[in-house]
Amino acid sequence: MANETDYTISGEKDDSLTIAIILPCLFAIILVILMAVAFLLPKLTEESAETKENRRKKRLAALDNTIKAQHYVDWASKQRKEHPEFPVSMHPLCVICLDEIEDASQIRGLGCLHVFHQACLDDWFGRYNEYCPLCHRPIVGGKQLKKKTRASSDSDTPPVAFFV
Ligand SMILES: [Zn+2]
Ligand SMILES: [Zn+2]
Structure with missing residues (x-):
């Protein structure tokens, strides 16, 4: 009987000891994880912001290559010559x-003959x-889209021919 009570007491002591050790450890681990997340999250968002900015720059470079910015006077006189009906x-x-849009405004004139300030x-x-x-109408990339659809239709045709 005495032995049994000893066991239960020692068992209770072990439980309280493990709780006293494990709980703080768990809290410490959770704290470390939270701190790591708090440190990493801003970096991740910063990186995504940078890649977004890079993508934006690439898009604007592509736009600049296809639709040059110019003064409205120059664009208007060119359109009056090329499209007298418009x-x-x-x-x-x-x-x-x-x-x-003033004469001296920097503009971009689209293929659809609509004009906007460059900015x-x-x-x-x-x-x-x-x-x-x-x-x-698409501002840029209308040709690219056509190419893509052609490529996909080409890749679609061989299996049909194979079956026939
Ligand atoms: Zn338009
Ligand atoms: Zn504007």
Whole structure:
């Protein structure tokens, strides 16, 4: 009987000891994990922000390659020569900022003959807007899309021919 009580007492002591050791350890581990997450999360978000900025720069470079920024006067005189049927107004409205486009404004004229301030269109395109704000035709990459669909249709045809 005496032995049994000893065991139970020692067992209780072990339990309290393990609780006294394990619980603080668990708290310490959780704290370390929380601190690690707190340190890593800002770095991860910073990296993603950097890659986003890089992607934005690449997009804007692609835009700059296809649609050159120029003064509105130069663009307008060129369009009047190339598209005499298209009425090019003297001071059109930039629908992005709703401000008038002056002769000396730096603009980008799209293939659809819609004109926007360079800064406005860059901001618009940099926010992953692929289409003209007015007529929804693709700003850049219309040709690339066509190539992709052709490639996919080519890869689709061989199995059909194989079956026939
Ligand atoms: Zn504008
Ligand atoms: Zn347009």
